[in-house]
Amino acid sequence: MSQGGEQVAELIRQTAAGVPDGIAGLYRLYSGHLLRLGWRLTGSRHDAEDIVHDLFLGLPEAIRSFEHRGSFAGWLTRVATRMALMRMRSARRRREATLEDSQAVVSHSLSAEDRSDLDQHIAALPTTLRAVLVLRQIEGYSHEEVGALLGISPGASRVRFNRAVLWLRQRMTEKP
Amino acid sequence: MSILTRHPDAETLSQYAARTLDGDERLATGIHLESCTRCRETVKMLRQLTDLGAESVESQSQDILARVLDARAAGARALLPTAEPVPIRSRRLPLAAGAGVAAIIAVVYLFSIRNASAGSRTGSLKFEPDAPHPGQIVRATYEPNATLARFDSVILRARFRRPVDDAYNDGMMQSRVGAMHRSGGGFTLEFRLPDSVVFAVFAVESPGADIIDDKDQQLWDLVTVDQGGKPLFEALVQKQRDLMGRNWEEGLRTTRTLAALYPDDPEAGGMVPVFERWVLGEHIADSLSPGHRRQFAAFQAALGEKPELPARIIAGMAHFAIALDDSGASHYWISRFQKSFPNDPEVLSREENRLASQYIKGEQEPNGSYRVLETQPAYFQELESVWQRLEPTHDPYLESVAHNAFAHAMDARDTAHVRIWVSRFHLVARDVTGWTSDLGSDLLQFPTLRDTAEAWLRNGVRLLAEGRDADRRLWATVAVQRDMNRSAAQPILASLGKALIEDGHLDAGLDTLRLAASYGWNPQVLRSVGDALIARGDTAAALQSYARVVADPGTPIALKDSIRSIVRRDGDANWERLVQNAAQEMRQSVLQRAAPRSLNGPFRLMTKSGAIHSLSDVVNNKVTVLMFWSPYCGFSLEPLHDLDLLNDRLASHGAQVVTIVDQPFSKDLEQALRVHRAGRLSVFYDFRSDAHRAFSSFGTPDYYVLDSNGRVIFQHSSLEELPRQVAALLP
Numbered sequence: 001m002s003q004g005g006e007q008v009a010e011l012i013r014q015t016a017a018g019v020p021d022g023i024a025g026l027y028r029l030y031s032g033h034l035l036r037l038g039w040r041l042t043g044s045r046h047d048a049e050d051i052v053h054d055l056f057l058g059l060p061e062a063i064r065s066f067e068h069r070g071s072f073a074g075w076l077t078r079v080a081t082r083m084a085l086m087r088m089r090s091a092r093r094r095r096e097a098t099l100e101d102s103q104a105v106v107s108h109s110l111s112a113e114d115r116s117d118l119d120q121h122i123a124a125l126p127t128t129l130r131a132v133l134v135l136r137q138i139e140g141y142s143h144e145e146v147g148a149l150l151g152i153s154p155g156a157s158r159v160r161f162n163r164a165v166l167w168l169r170q171r172m173t174e175k176p
Numbered sequence: 177m178s179i180l181t182r183h184p185d186a187e188t189l190s191q192y193a194a195r196t197l198d199g200d201e202r203l204a205t206g207i208h209l210e211s212c213t214r215c216r217e218t219v220k221m222l223r224q225l226t227d228l229g230a231e232s233v234e235s236q237s238q239d240i241l242a243r244v245l246d247a248r249a250a251g252a253r254a255l256l257p258t259a260e261p262v263p264i265r266s267r268r269l270p271l272a273a274g275a276g277v278a279a280i281i282a283v284v285y286l287f288s289i290r291n292a293s294a295g296s297r298t299g300s301l302k303f304e305p306d307a308p309h310p311g312q313i314v315r316a317t318y319e320p321n322a323t324l325a326r327f328d329s330v331i332l333r334a335r336f337r338r339p340v341d342d343a344y345n346d347g348m349m350q351s352r353v354g355a356m357h358r359s360g361g362g363f364t365l366e367f368r369l370p371d372s373v374v375f376a377v378f379a380v381e382s383p384g385a386d387i388i389d390d391k392d393q394q395l396w397d398l399v400t401v402d403q404g405g406k407p408l409f410e411a412l413v414q415k416q417r418d419l420m421g422r423n424w425e426e427g428l429r430t431t432r433t434l435a436a437l438y439p440d441d442p443e444a445g446g447m448v449p450v451f452e453r454w455v456l457g458e459h460i461a462d463s464l465s466p467g468h469r470r471q472f473a474a475f476q477a478a479l480g481e482k483p484e485l486p487a488r489i490i491a492g493m494a495h496f497a498i499a500l501d502d503s504g505a506s507h508y509w510i511s512r513f514q515k516s517f518p519n520d521p522e523v524l525s526r527e528e529n530r531l532a533s534q535y536i537k538g539e540q541e542p543n544g545s546y547r548v549l550e551t552q553p554a555y556f557q558e559l560e561s562v563w564q565r566l567e568p569t570h571d572p573y574l575e576s577v578a579h580n581a582f583a584h585a586m587d588a589r590d591t592a593h594v595r596i597w598v599s600r601f602h603l604v605a606r607d608v609t610g611w612t613s614d615l616g617s618d619l620l621q622f623p624t625l626r627d628t629a630e631a632w633l634r635n636g637v638r639l640l641a642e643g644r645d646a647d648r649r650l651w652a653t654v655a656v657q658r659d660m661n662r663s664a665a666q667p668i669l670a671s672l673g674k675a676l677i678e679d680g681h682l683d684a685g686l687d688t689l690r691l692a693a694s695y696g697w698n699p700q701v702l703r704s705v706g707d708a709l710i711a712r713g714d715t716a717a718a719l720q721s722y723a724r725v726v727a728d729p730g731t732p733i734a735l736k737d738s739i740r741s742i743v744r745r746d747g748d749a750n751w752e753r754l755v756q757n758a759a760q761e762m763r764q765s766v767l768q769r770a771a772p773r774s775l776n777g778p779f780r781l782m783t784k785s786g787a788i789h790s791l792s793d794v795v796n797n798k799v800t801v802l803m804f805w806s807p808y809c810g811f812s813l814e815p816l817h818d819l820d821l822l823n824d825r826l827a828s829h830g831a832q833v834v835t836i837v838d839q840p841f842s843k844d845l846e847q848a849l850r851v852h853r854a855g856r857l858s859v860f861y862d863f864r865s866d867a868h869r870a871f872s873s874f875g876t877p878d879y880y881v882l883d884s885n886g887r888v889i890f891q892h893s894s895l896e897e898l899p900r901q902v903a904a905l906l907p
Contacts, residue, residue, distance in 0.1 A: 020245050027241045036228075049240055056244045058254030065258040082257040118224055137190060137225040158187055165186035169218050 008072055018060045027056055030073060034080045040134045041084040043123045051083045077139060081149055088127055121171045129164035136161050183215055184208060186222075193222040299324060299389050301378060301396040307407070310400050311371040316353075318380050319362040323387050329355045330363050331381050333650055336373040337414035342572040344421050347607030349646040356380070374400045375414035379650040390651040394423065409438055416447070425869060428455040442475045443488055446496030453499075456865055458839065465500065472496050476505065487517045521571035527562050528577045531555050536584060546810075551588035556581070563600070574604040591622050598625075602632070609647070612636025613667045620675055633672040640665040659769075666695040670704060677708055686712065693721075697765040697900065699728040703735070710742070719743060723754035727762050729825075730899035766897075766904040770889050775870040781860035784841045789860065791870075795886040799831040799905045801898050804868070804878040806838050807848040812876035815895050816854035822898065823857060831902050834858045836867050838876070881905065 008029070014022025031052055038048030055076075066075050122130060131150055135141045136157070143154040143161070150157065184192070184205050191197040192205045209216050299321040303314050316332055324330050332353040335345065356363035369376070377395040381388040397418075400411045412434040419427035428451040431444075438444040449468045453461040475493060479485060490513045497505035514523050535555035538548040559581055566574055578601035585593035598615060605611050612632060619629035639647075640661040648657040669692035677685030686708040693701045702724045709718035722739045725731050743751050779791040794800070803819060805812035816835075823833035835857050839845060849855050862868055871880060871888070881890040881901045890901045 018248070020248070023245065023248070024241055027244070031240070040228075053240050053244055054254045055256060056241070057247055057252060058256040060248070061253060062256035062258045079256055079258055086257060118221070118228065122225075133225070137222060138228050140226075143187075158185075161190075162186040165189070165218060165222070169214075169221055172221060173217065 012063060012066070012072060015060050016063050023056055023059060026059070026076075030076055031056070033073075034076065037077060037080055037134070037139065038084050040119075040122055040138065041081065041131055042088055043127075043130065047084070047087055051080060051087065055080055055083060078149070081135065081139070085131065085150065088131070117172070121168055124171070125164060125167060129160050129167060132157055132160040133164035133168065137165075183212065186218070189215060189218050190222050193219045194226065298391045299380065301380060301391070303398055307399060307401045307405060308369055309403070310369060310373055310408075313366060313368050314398070315364060315366045316356065316378075317359070317362055317364050318356055320380075321389050324380065324382060324389055327382055329357050329383060331383060331385070332356050332365055332367075332378060333381060334376045334378045335418070335650055336370060337375045337418060338372045339374055339410040339414065340570070340572065341414060341417065342575075342606065343417040345418060345649075346610055347605075350648060350650055352645065353378070355383070369398070369400070374408050374411040375418065377418055377650065381653075385648075385654045388651060388653055393651055394426075395650060407433075407437060409434070409441065409444070412437070416451075422872070424451075424455045424872070427451060441489070441492060442472075442479070442496045443492030445471050445475070446492055446499045449499045455869070459863055460865075468496075469500060472500055472502070472505070485516070487513070487520055490516060491520070491522060519565050519569075521566055521569045521573040524562050524566040525573040525577055528559060528580055531558050531562070532580065532584060536587075548584075548587040551584055551590070555584065556590075556593050572606070575601070575606060578604055586618055591624060594619070594622060595625060595628075609636050609639050609664060612639075613664070613671065616668065617671045620671065626675065626679070630672060630675055633668050633675070636668045637665050637672070640668075662695040666692050666698060666701065669695070670698075670701045673708075674704055677711075682708065682712060696769070697724075697728075697762055699725045699731050699896075703739075706739075719751065720754060720758075723751070724758040724762065727755050727758035728900050729903045730896055762900055763904045766900050770904075771891065772883075773888050773891075775886070775888065777866065777870050778864070779866050779870055780864050781836065781867060782863045783860060791886050794834055794860065795882055795884065796832075797884045799826075799884055799902055800882045800886075801826070801831070801833040801902060802871075802880045802882060803833065803835045804838070804862075804871070804873045804876050805835055806876045807842075807845045808839070809876045813848055813852050815877055816849065816852040816857065818895060820854040820857050825899075826902060829902075829906055831906060832858070834860065836860050836862050838862055838865075838868070 008026075011022045011025040011029070015026055016022075034052050034055065035048050038051040039045055042048060042051070062079065066072060122133065125133060132146055135146045135149060136143065141149070143157040146152075146157040146161075147154040152160075188197065188201070188205060192202060192209075197205060209219065300319040302317050304317070305312065305314065308314050318324075318330060318332070320327075320330065332355075334351050334353050335348055336351055337348075341348065353367050354365050356365040363380075376398045378398070379388055379390040379395055397415060399407045399415060401407050412430055416427050416430045416434065419430060431447045431451045435444045435448050445468070449461060449465060452464055456464075475496065479489065479493060490509060494506055494509035494513055497509055510526065513520065514526070517523055532555060535552040535558075536548060537550040538546050541547050559577075563577065563581075566577060578597055582594065582597035582601045585597050598619060601611075602608065602615070613636065616629045616633040616636065619625045619632065622629075643654075643658060643661055648654065649660075652660065669688055673685045673688030673692060675685075676688060679685075686705070689701060689705045689708055692698070693705050702721050706718045706721035706725065709715075709721060722742065726736050726739055775791060781789050781794060783789060794802075801819070801822065803812075803815075805816070807813070819833050819835065826832055837845060837859060840861055840863070841859075845859070849857065849859070860867075867873070871878075871891070873880075877895075879893040879895065879898060880888055881893060881898065883889050883905050889905060890897070893901060
């Protein structure tokens with residue numbers, strides 16, 4: 001096991017035991033990526049922060065189900081993705097509210113850097129297309145994995161991915 | 177290595193961008209990219225997206241961690257979704273060749289029905305079995321949407337279709353299948369599908385019929401199958417007919433499924449080009465026709481020389497040939513149909529057409545209408561034997577034959593044959609109440625038939641007032657159907673009221689007209705009420721009614737002038753105030769009928785110069801009257817000049833008229849605009865049928881009124897309603 005791997009394994013062990021330093025260590029390593037993932041999936045900064053908050057709140061108990069068969073980052077990403085999707089499904093917020101929220105994210109960006117045009121266009125994608133695009137192209141899941149996460153077939157995932165790319169490319173080329 | 181002749185899909189480009197595409201495919205994609213700017217840009221964008229995944233974000237919200245630790249210290253916990261989901265297998269099945277293909281399509285088709293998602297505003301209605309045989313017991317289970325969840329029971333309603341039922345749903349009866357009772361989280365009901373029923377659509381409603389779940393207007397459906405589980409030919413035909421006028425795209429999908437499941441049936445194959453023309457437009461349909469011509473040629477080669485063929489096959493070949501506009505083949509197959517099956521209802525209907533063209537002479541008027549010059553008695557004499565053979569069949573063709581004969585008798589002013597054919601038509605018409613107004617008004621022109629006409633008008637009003645539940649649309653609450661019935665009853669009452677006054681029954685006629693006026697804003701009816709009041713000497717009440725007529729922006733200037741002359745004669749100092757009040761009353765009345773909706777899907781219209789416009793380009797922030805028309809539809813040509821004048825009047829108010837045609841710009845189209853003095857109207861070509869799909873528009877003319885944001889506020893309006901609907905939307 002690499003030095004980094006050993007460090008993560010130790011943090012996992014501490015987190016499973018409820019040690020605050022372990023939770024804080026994993027938070028520092030992964031929260032940035034998880035925040036961006038949650039924000040890209042939900043289109044909402046506040047939702048992304050809530051997801052990360054809840055995830056680390058429940059992590060010490062949930063981490064016991066991590067069986068060390070794959071990467072911990074991958075496992076964490078899948079849990080965060082499912083939380084984001086559950087939130088998207090249950091909130092059923094009107095599209096106008098989501099867009100308004102995403103505009104707020106633009107002016108209060110998660111990172112110091114300004115949000116790119118690409119990010120803005122991703123946020124404006126219809127929810128069902130956005131989820132597939134983010135998971136497939138940005139997070140690198142296969143269509144089988146995307147399908148399993150979203151509860152759709154791999155074929156449907158592929159179709160939505162195609163639509164999302166077409167939609168995004170059209171918006172990108174329309175920009176002044 | 178293959179050369180790509182079309183753009184690779186996004187997944188291929190994604191794999192190319194990620195350098196995970198293998199061998200030949202990578203090479204072929206690379207060659208394509210060398211010459212395709214669009215795909216190169218897509219690859220660049222996909223790589224940017226991948227790079228986003230590599231970025232991490234340093235959260236500014238370090239307080240999240242502090243809150244997490246504080247909350248945990250206080251004993252808070254959260255349950256996380258850690259269970260790994262089970263991958264869903266693809267619904268796509270490998271297609272086998274030959275006869276197996278149809279069976280697989282049947283499985284895929286039924287599978288797609290079973291898994292159709294209703295969406296969040298609707299509940300879920302499932303059937304067990306979900307693909308029954310006619311006559312089978314079916315168990316329906318409904319998981320309610322939020323609005324129906326509070327009831328102890330709900331009602332399942334259906335429109336059952338038999339193989340003989342015709343296209344569209346006007347006049348189709350609806351059935352109350354039964355009450356669904358609570359079972360677990362949902363409602364259930366067992367019912368027996370009638371033996372004669374091959375297809376059915378369903379909606380669920382509250383016991384008081386004031387809340388309806390109609391699956392977002394799509395309705396749930398049930399397609400019956402044969403012993404092998406394959407959807408019945410008749411079931412899919414009935415599904416297609418049911419979808420006509422309410423979902424053309426699904427109708428096209430159903431037609432294509434039918435053709436795929438029954439590849440040896442020319443009737444099925446011949447429906448596809450017809451639907452493609454209706455749904456996709458002439459341009460796309462033309463591009464698809466070579467494939468259909470090849471299929472027809474194959475049928476021709478296989479069937480042309482066969483001596484004995486069933487009626488459906490011969491009729492199917494005739495219909496296929498007509499759909500392809502192949503006059504030689506259609507003549508051959510129609511002739512063969514007539515010789516082989518002289519008593520088939522369709523053959524008998526064509527015989528009526530032949531008699532009309534042989535014995536009725538007329539000429540085309542410059543405005544596109546047809547004027548009858550002579551109707552020879554032989555038409556009715558020879559038609560009698562056709563009718564005697566057709567009547568016992570109880571076929572839907574009876575309605576069209578009877579209606580044609582009635583119309584020809586009317587044109588000929590032949591009272592005896594009007595009496596005969598109107599009675600026959602009344603007996604066989606599917607939508608009796610829908611025809612009552614026209615038929616009654618027509619009959620009133622014949623002195624010896626006035627009593628019959630008035631009796632019919634009364635009967636029509638009675639049926640509409642009664643509001644039989646079987647006539648209530650599946651998507652309509654009791655209140656909505658009542659409003660629709662009142663709209664339908666208004667012209668019937670107006671005809672009856674005027675007829676009573678002409679017969680000398682002034683008070684009865686006035687009461688009837690007043691009742692008609694209470695059913696919705698209608699200046700013609702209001703004017704009749706005013707005239708009747710004047711005749712009775714009640715000037716004050718008459719002026720109030722006349723003020724409503726004058727306040728209507730659609731009232732012709734000449735009529736307004738004649739009313740003003742009455743006002744001047746009888747005098748009324750409050751006239752201007754009466755008109756102002758009436759205008760306000762009109763606005764309120766018109767807006768009560770508003771049904772705002774937004775348009776979905778792409779919306780591309782072509783100008784004469786070939787420029788493509790979106791909906792917002794077309795509406796241009798103006799209240800807009802939108803009209804669908806066709807240069808080959810006389811009914812839609814007649815109102816063009818009135819629309820041109822209306823457009824002139826609206827321009828000064830910041831509103832406009834826009835028209836959409838279903839044909840490319842051509843000399844015929846230009847000629848039609850010139851002849852009908854409508855050269856100044858904005859005309860757009862619906863080259864992708866986007867507008868027809870978005871508006872669910874079928875038939876021409878068809879009118880809509882949109883607000884300045886492009887939302888549809890009034891749909892399927894009448895020409896007369898347009899000015900006041902626009903006025904109601906202007907500031």
